Amino acid sequence: MKNNVFRFTFTAILFCLIINIGGCGENSKTPIGKQLLSPIDTDYVNLEEYIPGIHISLAYYTTNNFTGQKLYSSPVAYLRRGTADKLKSVSDEVTRDGCRLVILDAYRPPEVQWKMWEKYPDSRFVANPHKGHSDHSRGCAVDLTLADEQGRQLEMPSGYDQFDPSADRNYSDVSPARGANARYLENIMIKNGFHPAVTEWWHFVDVDREKYDVSQEPEQRPPVS
Known part of the structure; x- marks a missing residue:
C-alpha cells in the first residue's frame, strides 16, 4: 500500500513539473530566436527615429547641391548604430546649450560617390572611388551643421559643399561669429569620438571607421530601429 501511495505521489509531482515547464514556454512573449538577436x-x-530632436535636411535628396542633380531616392538618413550612438551624445550636449543638429548627409550609396567624382574629380573635397570609397559609404561619416531652438541654421564659415578655402578649418579668414560656431561644433564632435575633415567644416568621421565596410543601400536590408 505504501509503495502505491509513493508511486502515485511521485507521478503527480512529475506531471505538475512537466505542465509548468510547458506553460512557461507557451506563455513566453518573445520567441527564442528573437531573444538571441541583440543590437x-x-x-x-x-x-x-534614433536621435530625438535631430533635424534631417539631406542636400542630395534635392537639386540644391554641387552636382545640380537629385542623387538620393529617399530623404531618410542612416548611420551605423555605433556611430549614431556617438552622434546622440553630441545631440544631447548641443541641446543643453540651446542648439540642435541638422544632418546634411549621412550614409551615401557607393554609386552616388561615383557620380560625385565624375562631376567634381578633386580629392581634396570628393573622395576618389578609384582609391576607396568615402566613409559615407561605410555609414560612419556625417555632414552636419547647427540650428537654434527655432530651427534657424547658425552662420558657418561657408555654405555646404562650397569647395574653396573658406570651408576649411582655418577660421582666420571668416568672421569671428562664424569661426566660433564652427569651432564649437568641431570641439563637441571630437570630444564624442569623431575626426574632423581638414578641408570641410561640416564633415566628420567616426574614429572607429575600420569597424565598418563599404555597403549597399540600407533600404535593401531593413534597418534595425
Whole structure:
C-alpha cells in the first residue's frame, strides 16, 4: 500500500513539473530566436527615429547641391548604430546649450560617390572611388551643421559643399561669429569620438571607421530601429 501511495505521489509531482515547464514556454512573449538577436554597432539605424530632436535636411535628396542633380531616392538618413550612438551624445550636449543638429548627409550609396567624382574629380573635397570609397559609404561619416531652438541654421564659415578655402578649418579668414560656431561644433564632435575633415567644416568621421565596410543601400536590408 505504501509503495502505491509513493508511486502515485511521485507521478503527480512529475506531471505538475512537466505542465509548468510547458506553460512557461507557451506563455513566453518573445520567441527564442528573437531573444538571441541583440543590437550591434554595425546595424543601420534611422537617425530621425534614433536621435530625438535631430533635424534631417539631406542636400542630395534635392537639386540644391554641387552636382545640380537629385542623387538620393529617399530623404531618410542612416548611420551605423555605433556611430549614431556617438552622434546622440553630441545631440544631447548641443541641446543643453540651446542648439540642435541638422544632418546634411549621412550614409551615401557607393554609386552616388561615383557620380560625385565624375562631376567634381578633386580629392581634396570628393573622395576618389578609384582609391576607396568615402566613409559615407561605410555609414560612419556625417555632414552636419547647427540650428537654434527655432530651427534657424547658425552662420558657418561657408555654405555646404562650397569647395574653396573658406570651408576649411582655418577660421582666420571668416568672421569671428562664424569661426566660433564652427569651432564649437568641431570641439563637441571630437570630444564624442569623431575626426574632423581638414578641408570641410561640416564633415566628420567616426574614429572607429575600420569597424565598418563599404555597403549597399540600407533600404535593401531593413534597418534595425
